[in-house]
Amino acid sequence: TQQLVPKPSPEARRARPYRVSSADRSERKGIVAHSLEDLLLKVQDTMMLADKPFFLVLEKDGTTVETEEYFQSLAEDTMFMVLHKGQKWQPPSEQGTRYQL
Amino acid sequence: TQQLVPKPSPEARRARPYRVSSADRSERKGIVAHSLEDLLLKVQDTMMLADKPFFLVLEKDGTTVETEEYFQSLAEDTMFMVLHKGQKWQPPSEQGTRYQL
Numbered sequence A, B: 001t002q003q004l005v006p007k008p009s010p011e012a013r014r015a016r017p018y019r020v021s022s023a024d025r026s027e028r029k030g031i032v033a034h035s036l037e038d039l040l041l042k043v044q045d046t047m048m049l050a051d052k053p054f055f056l057v058l059e060k061d062g063t064t065v066e067t068e069e070y071f072q073s074l075a076e077d078t079m080f081m082v083l084h085k086g087q088k089w090q091p092p093s094e095q096g097t098r099y100q101l
Helices: A036-046 A068-073 B038-048 B068-073
Strands: A016-022 A030-033 A054-058 A079-084 B018-021 B028-033 B056-057 B079-085
Touching: A016 A036, A030 B079, A036 A054, A036 A068, A036 A079, A036 B018, A068 B028, B018 B038, B028 B038, B038 B056, B038 B068, B038 B079
Parallel strands: A016 A079, B018 B079
Antiparallel strands: A016 A030, A054 A079, B018 B028, B056 B079
């Protein structure tokens, strides 16, 4: 009998590891996620962001990551940065001495 | 039997990730697109450009990207910049301290 092949659900996507940094680069966490939505939920949980709205950018250059499509194009182990509304990405060099040694 | 090989539709082209910067480099977004037309539509949507006409240049040197052919020759992850009519591309160095600290 013929059977429809179901389109893989987002949950079926392979979960991959990422790193997520706070805006001031003082804190970084490793998080495994299978989708952007999943990552956003886990970031909210583990980085204790309470209910303040936030978004994710690439830590290296501040590129905003808004769509699942773009998220899926990124390599595993990509480093993200959490920004709250009104916060701006800053290049690492200008924060060179602020790694809280 | 002979069969016509259909020319791949634009949608059949592999969607690839790009980055798109605002003219002042204060904002960057990651966007997946399969053609220049697709990218232009998504830029208009996600960067809230309303109805002001705009065009795309290479962020690194201001090269205008006008044709699908040239667009397809570019590597994935290429960084574009959105310019409105009358705006001029500026090299990053002159904006070095303008990352909105």
